[in-house]
Amino acid sequence: MGRGIEKTNIFRKDVDREDFLSRLARLCKEGFLAAYAWALMDNHFHLLVRTGHRSLSESMRTALTGYVINFNRRYKRYGHLFQNRYKSIVCEDDPYLLELTRYIHLNPVRAGAVRDMRSLGEYPWTGHSALTGKVRRDWQDTDTVLAYFGNGKKKAALEYEEFVKEGISQGRRPELVGGGLIRSLGGWAQVVSFRRKGIRASSDDRILGSSEFVDHLLLEADEREKETLRLSAKVQDLTFLARRIAKGEGLTELELRSGSRQRKISLARRLFCKMTVGQLGYPGAHVARFLGVTTSAVVRAARSKDLPGVEKYL
8 A cells, every 4th residue: 555645646647547557567467466456546556466576665666666756757746755655464365365355446436436336347447347357457367366256257257246346335444454453353343252252362563364374474574584684694795695606606706797698607697696686685686786687687587496506505
């Protein structure tokens, strides 16, 4: 979720919305995001996405920075457009994928931008029309959501539409937009019930999911942080790692950073990218500048699977 600073409209005209969507589409086509639901309102946006080949922060920085530059140029303005950093919540697939898809796509109805379901189906600034089959957007992942409604796209689309319609009477959903236990447990009534029974449940404002899901994510994050710190302590900096890998692969540091496509050099460069971006968390652009290659080349190399030789440098 991202909002305009001081309630500023971040979308003034359709050209702004098209600009934003083109950036989202590019991220999806390149495998960085899978978009399930989205809504563009005048002063904020909502996205329901799954991260792909790179972190959410990198993808959002790419999309929003470019958008703000274009927006400021179009309207001859300067400075910030968005209110602080975008807000992100990690969500558990079941049951929240469908609930959030419905909630996000009903934003225009709750805001009074459209009157009814028919108008929502024709509204171009949410992902709803792609799910109902009225608009084709190759970059939007419609299959994942429609798969919950059975076989056959037409039948699934009709059942999905009925599901969304049932959500109109629910209005705002505190269990989806609230914080802490209310969000994690799915509503205040469940919180009260757990307290009466003396059941302790885990929660985190950044997570929408069950107590078990919250515990799993926090443990996973803690283990990842410890591993990153362990590796960082061994690696020290990019130059140190570059020299270490170059020596281990029988190269010079200059050869590793030459951009050469020779198989031996290319393999060593992939090892370097895999470690720096994939395991140490360096930004792809930062590593690309160090190696003298493109960011996309670094990202592709970092995605390499079953790359032999990584373990000996850990």
